[in-house]
Every structure is written in C-alpha cells, then in structure tokens.
Amino acid sequence: MNAPLRGDVRHVAKNMRVDLRLIADMIAPGARVLDIGCGDGTLIAHLFHTKGCDARGIEIDMAEVTRAIAFGLPVMHGDADTDLAHYAADAFDYVVLSRTLQAVEKPHEVLRQMLRISARAVISFPNFGHWLVRWQLLATGRMPMTPTWDKPWYATPNIHPCTIRDFFALCEAEGYVVERWLAADEAGRRSPWRRSPRLANLFGEQGLFLLRRG
Amino acid sequence: MLNPLSIAHQHVRFADGMVLDCGARLPSLEVAYRTYGTLNGERTNAVLVCHALTGDQYVAEPHPLTGRPGWWETVVGPGRPIDTDRFFVICANVLGGCMGSTGPRSVRDDDKGDGVALWGTAFPPVTIGDMVRAQQRLITHLGIHRLFAVVGGSMGGMQALQWAASYPERVFAAVPVAAAAYHSAQNIAFHEVGRQAIFADPDWQGGRYWQTGRVPARGLAVARMAAHITYLSEQALTRKFGRRQRGAENAAPQSGGGGGVGLGMFDEIFEVESYLRHQGSTFVRRFDANSYLTITRAMDYFDLAQDHDGDLASAFRNARTRFCLVSFSSDWLFPTAESRAVARALNRAGANVSFVEIESDKGHDAFLLDEPGFHRTLAGFLAGCAEHAGLA
CATH class of the missing domain: 3.40.50.1820 (Alpha/Beta hydrolase fold, catalytic domain)
Structure with missing residues (x-):
C-alpha cells in the first residue's frame, strides 16, 4: 500500500497548481493547517511531505473526498458555510481557502469562522476587477466570459464575485490585518503590481492574501 | 451443521x-x-x-x-x-x-x-x-x-x-x-420487536430452553427477519426482488383471469418472503437467542x-x-x-x-x-x- 501512495503523492505534487505553490510559500513549516475546499488534497499532501505540517482538509465533492482519503490524506466531507462552526477556537495555525470564497453562501461569515479557528488565514480568489472583465461588461453589456470566469451566469457556482479592492475593503471593515498580499495571473504567476492595489486590481487575474486577526 | x-x-x-x-x-x-x-x-x-x-x-x-x-x-x-x-x-x-x-x-x-x-x-x-x-x-x-x-x-x-x-x-x-x-x-424500537418475537415463542421457555433442547427457532427467525429488513434499503430490495413471485407455476394470477392459482395466504408467494425466511432459518442454526x-x-x-x-x-x-x-x-x-x-x-x-x-x-x-x-x-x-x- 505504501509504494503506490507515495508514487501518487509525488505525481500530484509535480502537477500542483502554481497558485497552490504560492499558498504553500505563505505557510510556516510544522504548522497545523486546515485546507477548506481541498479537492483531492494536493496542497495538504504537499504541506505534509515538504514542510512536515499537520495538514487536514474539508471538501464538498464526495468523489474528491474518497480520492483524497484513498491517497492516505485526512480529509472530511464538509461545507465551508456550515462545518467551520464545529471546530474549536485556535485549532489551527493556518486556514486556507483557495478559489472558493466567491462560491460560498456567506463569505464574510466564512472569513469570520476562519479567523476564529485559526490565527491566520490564506485566501485566494479570482479577481472580478480584471480589465478584461470590466471591458467585456462595458463593451458588450453582457456578463463577462474569460478563462477565469468561464461559466455563463446561470451555471456559475461563483455567486459572490469580488475584486481585489473589494477584499481590501472587507478586511478593513472586519478589522483583519493583511500581512501579505499579491496578485497573480490565471496560471498563478505573480504579477508585478505589488505596490498598487489599483493596478493589481486591473491586471491581476487572482488575488492572494495572508490575513491575521486585528 | x-x-x-x-x-x-x-x-x-x-x-x-x-x-x-x-x-x-x-x-x-x-x-x-x-x-x-x-x-x-x-x-x-x-x-x-x-x-x-x-x-x-x-x-x-x-x-x-x-x-x-x-x-x-x-x-x-x-x-x-x-x-x-x-x-x-x-x-x-x-x-x-x-x-x-x-x-x-x-x-x-x-x-x-x-x-x-x-x-x-x-x-x-x-x-x-x-x-x-x-x-x-x-x-x-x-x-x-x-x-x-x-x-x-x-x-x-x-x-x-x-x-x-x-x-x-x-x-x-x-x-x-x-x-x-x-x-x-428507531433502532431501539426495531430491536424491541425482535426481542418480543423471541419472548413470544413458547420454545423460549423463559430463557431456559437449553434445559429441554428445544430452541426458540421461530421467535429468533422472526427477530432476524425484522432486523434484516433494516439492514437493506428499498432500492436494494426492489433491485433484488421487485414484486417477483416464486417459480413459474406460482406465476401471478391476473385479476379477472384464470382462477386462484398461487393466491395462498400462507405460502411464500413473493421472492422477498422466501429470501427473508431463508435468512431467518439459517440464522437460528448458528446463533443463540439469549445472546x-x-x-x-x-x-x-x-x-x-x-x-x-x-x-x-x-x-x-x-x-x-x-x-x-x-x-x-x-x-x-x-x-x-x-x-x-x-x-x-x-x-x-x-x-x-x-x-x-x-x-x-x-x-x-x-x-x-x-x-x-x-x-x-x-x-x-x-x-x-x-x-x-x-x-x-
């Protein structure tokens, strides 16, 4: 059983999404981590194998949960909107929410729970402020369709799109400290607009934030 | 055995x-x-x-x-x-x-x-x-x-x-x-049905059946049958048995059709019944009622x-x-x-x-x-x- 497990983990780690690498870079070795919406567990496998983290996951898609557990990863079926309330305060050092915030029912409540059960939160989301999105809406008067926002309005699971500047505003309103942030393109390569949220909001396809309680 | x-x-x-x-x-x-x-x-x-x-x-x-x-x-x-x-x-x-x-x-x-x-x-x-x-x-x-x-x-x-x-x-x-x-x-309720079936069998003899050698086979079988239903699902029962009846000679008498063949009260008419009876009868051979x-x-x-x-x-x-x-x-x-x-x-x-x-x-x-x-x-x-x- 061990040999195929390790082989599989190496396989997924090699093909890990670049934005997951950026997230992993924000997490200290040996930390207790909860990855919300962990999919097949690629990130938690990476954090365990390369950083010795106690990494666990929650995933809503049952097929992904089965796959993750079959890889030997501690993943439970659950929902960001309803399951975070069942964790003890400060149960983790980091909670990760990767490209899921826009799809939950109550994003601000999910954030609140994340920073209750963990000292720090790592959040990535697709940026609705990207120039192509703005241009398409302006020029065609129709909901934008881009590589990031790739489903028609009636079929998208993304019910709460936001922009990078929106997210800064929410953090301020809720009293969260932005320890680090960056914008990246769809593939997860860093964008160079580190100093200007306005430029990042125009040219970044996704935002990545490391928050802590204020 | x-x-x-x-x-x-x-x-x-x-x-x-x-x-x-x-x-x-x-x-x-x-x-x-x-x-x-x-x-x-x-x-x-x-x-x-x-x-x-x-x-x-x-x-x-x-x-x-x-x-x-x-x-x-x-x-x-x-x-x-x-x-x-x-x-x-x-x-x-x-x-x-x-x-x-x-x-x-x-x-x-x-x-x-x-x-x-x-x-x-x-x-x-x-x-x-x-x-x-x-x-x-x-x-x-x-x-x-x-x-x-x-x-x-x-x-x-x-x-x-x-x-x-x-x-x-x-x-x-x-x-x-x-x-x-x-x-x-609900689970306690189903267990109680099983226990009552055992108590109701005269062969249970207040639990001292080992003295006579007659075991409460009917009561224990009914307990097993009731319990077995709870181990399955409606879909599984439908998939395995549906409304199928036992044997061709027992085939369903159609309403208005040729008489009462197979219209018994006490026979095993439906396949699901014989399945349950089989489950019950094999169980009593290996299990003890008091256990x-x-x-x-x-x-x-x-x-x-x-x-x-x-x-x-x-x-x-x-x-x-x-x-x-x-x-x-x-x-x-x-x-x-x-x-x-x-x-x-x-x-x-x-x-x-x-x-x-x-x-x-x-x-x-x-x-x-x-x-x-x-x-x-x-x-x-x-x-x-x-x-x-x-x-x-």
Missing part, C-alpha cells in the same frame, strides 16, 4: 473475571478470538477488527458452523484493504456472544451456579464498554500495548469509538464504519455522549487517535447524519478526522459487501496512517 456447543474455539481465560458496568462481577472471563497475519517484532502492526451484532471472530476463514466464507473476507486478507501480509489482525467474539466468549450460553459460575446450568437470561446485562474492556484484556494478554487500528462496522463501529474514548493512548487509528455514537429510538437478547440490549444502552455529561466532544478530548468515519448513502439504520455528528464532535475535540459517505444503494449491509469506494478509502486511510505511525 455441527452442534454449536461441540466446537472448541480458540480462547483465553481470565480466572480473575471482570466487573461489569452494571456492577455485577463475572467470576471468570473467557474471550474467544482468531488472528491472521504476523505480529511484528515491535508489536506495532496489530489491527483489531470488531464484529457487528450477529458477527463473530471468524472474519477471514470459513465459519466453523456454516462452512460459509468469513464475514469480511473481502476486507481482511492478503492484499486486501486490511492486508494480513502487513498487519496482525485480531478479532474477538464479543462479551455476551455465543461463539466461545463468556455469555448467556456459558456455564454459570457465580455462587448460584451448580457447574452444569448455563447463564441463560441470568447473564448480567453488558454494555459496549464491557465488550471493549474484555477485548482490552485480550490485547494486553497478547502483549500488545498500542493497537495500530481498531476497525468495525455497525456495532463494531460503536466498539471502535468506545476504544478511542476509553483507551485513547492505545489506539493509533480508529475506523468506525456505518456507526453512531448512540443507538437511536441475541443480551447483545441487542448492549447496543440499545450505547450512548457515548451520555457517559461524558452529554458532550460527545469531551469523550475524545485530547485524542491523538486518527479517525476515519465512513457512512453509506442508503443506510437508514445508521444514517450519514450520525457519522457527521461524530465527525463534528471530533472536530470540536481537535482530533484528526477523515469522513466520507460512500454512494451505495445497498443500505446498512453495504459495509459487508463489495463496495470498491469503501475498500479504496479504508486501504488508503490505513496506508496513510501507517506512514504517520512509521510502520514499514
């Missing part, structure tokens, strides 16, 4: 007995068990499999009474999810059982015993906690301090939870399958939260055990919501939990059947735990 009492089961006897949760003391304790695979030098690769209500210790070998394959041969064996090439697998007949462990069919050995009479209904009530305590005696006797894993379905899952709550430092991983932290009112009463009661009493001031999370406070909870989508006896409630309590306690619901139309029995998703999950979870435990 052999006489059940004529079989010698592998067992260990603890002459100092055991005090039960009810306060009664068993003067001596016998635990019948089977093992598979080899215990490693460090004694760290032991997996305890806990059986369900009507299961026994013959997990992965032919049953000595029925000759049928072991009840979990698809799960336990070389190259199976619980791989006996890798793990040392132990399964014990539960306390109160009828396959060699101390129970109602044992010779009564307290001061009211005469050395001949059996315990029968005088056997004190036992709990899931008592069963686990008896297993713990066995594990210690085998020289094992920490079990690598405790795995069980249904009542076996209750035992896995109880193990993690009672002996957290002795369980590295626990896999409660199709289980719950308490027995629900059935004792063990169903033990399940009914089970409420892990109640033992911890109503807070299930506190049963697992500071648990280092890694948990994997598995439920099945069509199981209405131990529905997914019950496993989810356990998972959430474990989250509150800060435990390491995996939890998945396997899609299946086979009802509660799915844990015993060929469910590749479940088997992949179990194998993967154990492999991951083995890595964390440093097992080669």
Whole structure:
C-alpha cells in the first residue's frame, strides 16, 4: 500500500497548481493547517511531505473526498458555510481557502469562522476587477466570459464575485490585518503590481492574501 | 451443521473475571478470538477488527458452523484493504456472544451456579464498554500495548469509538464504519420487536430452553427477519426482488383471469418472503437467542455522549487517535447524519478526522459487501496512517 501512495503523492505534487505553490510559500513549516475546499488534497499532501505540517482538509465533492482519503490524506466531507462552526477556537495555525470564497453562501461569515479557528488565514480568489472583465461588461453589456470566469451566469457556482479592492475593503471593515498580499495571473504567476492595489486590481487575474486577526 | 456447543474455539481465560458496568462481577472471563497475519517484532502492526451484532471472530476463514466464507473476507486478507501480509489482525467474539466468549450460553459460575446450568437470561446485562474492556484484556494478554487500528462496522463501529474514548493512548487509528455514537429510538424500537418475537415463542421457555433442547427457532427467525429488513434499503430490495413471485407455476394470477392459482395466504408467494425466511432459518442454526437478547440490549444502552455529561466532544478530548468515519448513502439504520455528528464532535475535540459517505444503494449491509469506494478509502486511510505511525 505504501509504494503506490507515495508514487501518487509525488505525481500530484509535480502537477500542483502554481497558485497552490504560492499558498504553500505563505505557510510556516510544522504548522497545523486546515485546507477548506481541498479537492483531492494536493496542497495538504504537499504541506505534509515538504514542510512536515499537520495538514487536514474539508471538501464538498464526495468523489474528491474518497480520492483524497484513498491517497492516505485526512480529509472530511464538509461545507465551508456550515462545518467551520464545529471546530474549536485556535485549532489551527493556518486556514486556507483557495478559489472558493466567491462560491460560498456567506463569505464574510466564512472569513469570520476562519479567523476564529485559526490565527491566520490564506485566501485566494479570482479577481472580478480584471480589465478584461470590466471591458467585456462595458463593451458588450453582457456578463463577462474569460478563462477565469468561464461559466455563463446561470451555471456559475461563483455567486459572490469580488475584486481585489473589494477584499481590501472587507478586511478593513472586519478589522483583519493583511500581512501579505499579491496578485497573480490565471496560471498563478505573480504579477508585478505589488505596490498598487489599483493596478493589481486591473491586471491581476487572482488575488492572494495572508490575513491575521486585528 | 455441527452442534454449536461441540466446537472448541480458540480462547483465553481470565480466572480473575471482570466487573461489569452494571456492577455485577463475572467470576471468570473467557474471550474467544482468531488472528491472521504476523505480529511484528515491535508489536506495532496489530489491527483489531470488531464484529457487528450477529458477527463473530471468524472474519477471514470459513465459519466453523456454516462452512460459509468469513464475514469480511473481502476486507481482511492478503492484499486486501486490511492486508494480513502487513498487519496482525485480531478479532474477538464479543462479551455476551455465543461463539466461545463468556455469555448467556456459558456455564454459570457465580455462587448460584451448580457447574452444569448455563447463564441463560441470568447473564448480567453488558454494555459496549464491557465488550471493549474484555477485548482490552485480550490485547494486553497478547502483549500488545498500542493497537495500530481498531476497525468495525455497525456495532463494531460503536466498539471502535468506545476504544478511542476509553483507551485513547492505545489506539493509533480508529475506523468506525456505518456507526453512531448512540443507538437511536428507531433502532431501539426495531430491536424491541425482535426481542418480543423471541419472548413470544413458547420454545423460549423463559430463557431456559437449553434445559429441554428445544430452541426458540421461530421467535429468533422472526427477530432476524425484522432486523434484516433494516439492514437493506428499498432500492436494494426492489433491485433484488421487485414484486417477483416464486417459480413459474406460482406465476401471478391476473385479476379477472384464470382462477386462484398461487393466491395462498400462507405460502411464500413473493421472492422477498422466501429470501427473508431463508435468512431467518439459517440464522437460528448458528446463533443463540439469549445472546441475541443480551447483545441487542448492549447496543440499545450505547450512548457515548451520555457517559461524558452529554458532550460527545469531551469523550475524545485530547485524542491523538486518527479517525476515519465512513457512512453509506442508503443506510437508514445508521444514517450519514450520525457519522457527521461524530465527525463534528471530533472536530470540536481537535482530533484528526477523515469522513466520507460512500454512494451505495445497498443500505446498512453495504459495509459487508463489495463496495470498491469503501475498500479504496479504508486501504488508503490505513496506508496513510501507517506512514504517520512509521510502520514499514
């Protein structure tokens, strides 16, 4: 059983999404981590194998949960909107929410729970402020369709799109400290607009934030 | 079929007995068990499999009474999810059982015993906690301090939870399958129907049927039939039997058509009936009615939260055990919501939990059947735990 497990983990780690690498870079070795919406567990496998983290996951898609557990990863079926309330305060050092915030029912409540059960939160989301999105809406008067926002309005699971500047505003309103942030393109390569949220909001396809309680 | 009492089961006897949760003391304790695979030098690769209500210790070998394959041969064996090439697998007949462990069919050995009479209904009530305590005696006797894993379905899952709550430092991983932290009112109700069926059989004779040799076969068979329905699902029954009737000669008399052929009241008309009757009649040949009463009661009493001031999370406070909870989508006896409630309590306690619901139309029995998703999950979870435990 061990040999195929390790082989599989190496396989997924090699093909890990670049934005997951950026997230992993924000997490200290040996930390207790909860990855919300962990999919097949690629990130938690990476954090365990390369950083010795106690990494666990929650995933809503049952097929992904089965796959993750079959890889030997501690993943439970659950929902960001309803399951975070069942964790003890400060149960983790980091909670990760990767490209899921826009799809939950109550994003601000999910954030609140994340920073209750963990000292720090790592959040990535697709940026609705990207120039192509703005241009398409302006020029065609129709909901934008881009590589990031790739489903028609009636079929998208993304019910709460936001922009990078929106997210800064929410953090301020809720009293969260932005320890680090960056914008990246769809593939997860860093964008160079580190100093200007306005430029990042125009040219970044996704935002990545490391928050802590204020 | 052999006489059940004529079989010698592998067992260990603890002459100092055991005090039960009810306060009664068993003067001596016998635990019948089977093992598979080899215990490693460090004694760290032991997996305890806990059986369900009507299961026994013959997990992965032919049953000595029925000759049928072991009840979990698809799960336990070389190259199976619980791989006996890798793990040392132990399964014990539960306390109160009828396959060699101390129970109602044992010779009564307290001061009211005469050395001949059996315990029968005088056997004190036992709990899931008592069963686990008896297993713990066995594990210690085998020289094992920490079990690598405790795995069980249904009542076996209750035992896995109880193990993690009672002996957290002795369980590295626990896999409660199709289980719950308490027995629900509906489940108690079904058990009560079964018990009443046994009581209503004149051959039960107040539980002293061993004196006459006439066993309450009809009552126990009805109990088994009622229980068996709860182990299945409507989809599974429909898929397997539908409304099909037995045999071509018994084919359905169509309304207005050729007379009353097959319109009997007392025959087995539908296939599902003969299936249930078969389940009932084979069961009584291998199981003891008083054991059935004792063990169903033990399940009914089970409420892990109640033992911890109503807070299930506190049963697992500071648990280092890694948990994997598995439920099945069509199981209405131990529905997914019950496993989810356990998972959430474990989250509150800060435990390491995996939890998945396997899609299946086979009802509660799915844990015993060929469910590749479940088997992949179990194998993967154990492999991951083995890595964390440093097992080669």
